[in-house]
Amino acid sequence: QVQLVESGGGLVQPGGSLRLSCAASGSIFSPNTMGWYRQAPGKQRELVATMTSSSSIDYGDSVKGRFTISRDNAKNTVYLQMNMLKPEDTAAYYCRYLYTGFTGINKWGQGTLVTVSS
Numbered sequence: 001q002v003q004l005v006e007s008g009g010g011l012v013q014p015g016g017s018l019r020l021s022c023a024a025s026g027s028i029f030s031p032n033t034m035g036w037y038r039q040a041p042g043k044q045r046e047l048v049a050t051m052t053s054s055s056s057i058d059y060g061d062s063v064k065g066r067f068t069i070s071r072d073n074a075k076n077t078v079y080l081q082m083n084m085l086k087p088e089d090t091a092a093y094y095c096r097y098l099y100t101g102f103t104g105i106n107k108w109g110q111g112t113l114v115t116v117s118s
Helices: none
Strands: 002-007 010-012 018-026 033-039 046-052 057-059 067-072 077-082 091-099 105-108 112-116
Touching: 002 091, 002 105, 018 033, 018 091, 018 112, 033 067, 033 077, 046 067, 046 077, 057 067
Parallel strands: 010 112
Antiparallel strands: 002 018, 018 077, 033 046, 033 091, 046 057, 067 077, 091 105, 091 112
């Protein structure tokens, strides 16, 4: 079992910044991928950013140059620094832990809401 605890969402004005955190606990195996996806009302869930335990990173096109993902493998925690936020970044942000080894674990967090509005 893997548990994910997300934090850091909230209300921010356009152009502002927020930092999300996601801590994983339980049966953590490596190599793995942790990251963030988001879903706005009426839209499909989309990639924001992912990072493997060996530091390979992937960003969604809409956040490149504004968001930065990082992780602390010792703490099994992934972070998302979001700068220059736009109203279209408003969404529920979900943390994901993915292990594709023998046991195959794919765990989603409960989501944290980010609202960008003046």
